[in-house]
Amino acid sequence: MMNSLDGQPPVIPPVCYWVEEEGGTRWLVPGCMSRMHDPDIERCDCPVLAEELSAVRRARDTARRDYRGLRWWTDSILAAVHARPDGIAIMKSAAERAVQDAPHSPR
Numbered sequence: 191m192m193n194s195l196d197g198q199p200p201v202i203p204p205v206c207y208w209v210e211e212e213g214g215t216r217w218l219v220p221g222c223m224s225r226m227h228d229p230d231i232e233r234c235d236c237p238v239l240a241e242e243l244s245a246v247r248r249a250r251d252t253a254r255r256d257y258r259g260l261r262w263w264t265d266s267i268l269a270a271v272h273a274r275p276d277g278i279a280i281m282k283s284a285a286e287r288a289v290q291d292a293p294h295s296p297r
């Protein structure tokens with residue numbers, strides 16, 4: 191399952207394809223087990239474009255739901271912190287930690 195929240199790009203499943211060299215030699219790069227066993231089969235097990243599109247749309251919808259859930263959770267935490275008398279100091283401390291702990295910050 192693709193997950194857009196782990197910082198990794200979505201995994202694109204391999205599909206069978208042919209490579210043709212300048213001399214006209216063609217060779218198969220198999221993307222599924224069916225073609226690995228029989229390169230000459232008419233229809234392999236690789237997803238067709240419509241199936242790939244459906245899978246990508248499902249992954250997008252999942253990422254959107256995940257984002258909305260995290261957004262709701264973050265907004266709830268911010269509201270709870272700001273409701274405290276020391277909310278501003280807590281947010282200032284959190285901002286400083288975020289800058290300090292950011293992956294791109296020099297250490």
Ligand SMILES: [Zn+2]
Nearest residue numbers: 206222234236
């Ligand atoms: Zn295939």
